[in-house]
Amino acid sequence: MNIIKKQNFDEERALYNSHDLILEECAFDGPADGESALKESRCIEVHNCFCNLRYPFWHDSNLIITGSEMTELCRAALWYSKYITIIDTKMHGIKALRECSDVKIENCDIISPEFGWSVNNITIKNSSAISEYFMMRSSNITFENVNFKGKYSFQYIENAVFENCIFDTKDAFWHGKNIVVRNSIVKGEYLAWYSEGLTLENCKIIGTQPLCYCKDLKLINCEMIDTDLCFERSEVQAVITTPVESIKNPLSGTINVPYVNEIIIDEEFAKGEIITNSID
Numbered sequence: 415m416n417i418i419k420k421q422n423f424d425e426e427r428a429l430y431n432s433h434d435l436i437l438e439e440c441a442f443d444g445p446a447d448g449e450s451a452l453k454e455s456r457c458i459e460v461h462n463c464f465c466n467l468r469y470p471f472w473h474d475s476n477l478i479i480t481g482s483e484m485t486e487l488c489r490a491a492l493w494y495s496k497y498i499t500i501i502d503t504k505m506h507g508i509k510a511l512r513e514c515s516d517v518k519i520e521n522c523d524i525i526s527p528e529f530g531w532s533v534n535n536i537t538i539k540n541s542s543a544i545s546e547y548f549m550m551r552s553s554n555i556t557f558e559n560v561n562f563k564g565k566y567s568f569q570y571i572e573n574a575v576f577e578n579c580i581f582d583t584k585d586a587f588w589h590g591k592n593i594v595v596r597n598s599i600v601k602g603e604y605l606a607w608y609s610e611g612l613t614l615e616n617c618k619i620i621g622t623q624p625l626c627y628c629k630d631l632k633l634i635n636c637e638m639i640d641t642d643l644c645f646e647r648s649e650v651q652a653v654i655t656t657p658v659e660s661i662k663n664p665l666s667g668t669i670n671v672p673y674v675n676e677i678i679i680d681e682e683f684a685k686g687e688i689i690t691n692s693i694d
Contacts, residue, residue: 419439428448440463465484475496478499517535528546641658663686
């Protein structure tokens with residue numbers, strides 16, 4: 415491996431088509447304002463580097479990034495790349511990850527609108543993220559101990575497992591398929607409408623009108639806080655451990671709940687059974 419230390423790069427395609435390269439304490443910044451510094455590169459390690467220019471890691475493979483910073487000006491940092499590991503790094507540019515595969519992210523700080531679109535096979539652990547339209551249309555996703563805040567997250571995703579996470583988000587999981595969420599907090603409006611094969615296990619669900627128009631929905635020992643108009647037109651099997659504000663027109667299945675403040679059944683299609691243990 416060739417090693418480059420403490421160098422500054424600001425030219426267009428400064429290290430284009432590089433391979434077997436280690437960069438240490440380098441900066442991609444400067445008056446030339448060049449783009450695509452490491453485009454079409456392979457077997458690259460980037461340690462403690464500063465990325466302040468656009469499109470640095472496009473069409474790369476076997477990329478390791480540690481202890482580095484991608485600033486707000488580092489737009490669309492990683493696109494069309496594969497076999498990526500990112501550790502202890504700030505990812506603060508818009509559209510930071512798209513059309514990539516086989517990605518591992520750990521101990522990172524993500525502030526990036528439209529992050530993670532159309533990514534296949536991604537693991538994120540012990541990280542925080544602020545975004546809008548986060549992870550849209552991605553597949554084969556594993557999250558562990560991730561704290562997320564933003565809007566319109568995880569829409570159209572497929573094959574995902576989330577454990578020990580905190581999500582403060584609106585319209586999460588819309589149209590998602592084959593998703594498991596365990597031991598997590600999910601706060602926000604209109605959770606998981608139109609999803610298929612969503613399972614929530616030992617979760618706390620907070621917010622209005624969750625889980626409507628769902629197919630093959632399962633809740634296992636979940637808390638529901640400030641949740642009203644739940645389960646409208648959904649196929650649902652649920653065991654809920656807390657009272658619920660209101661349930662409206664579940665399509666089918668069984669909902670076990672300690673108490674419901676209001677049950678609304680005003681459509682003929684609503685055949686879901688609601689079982690409470692309250693005593694009137």
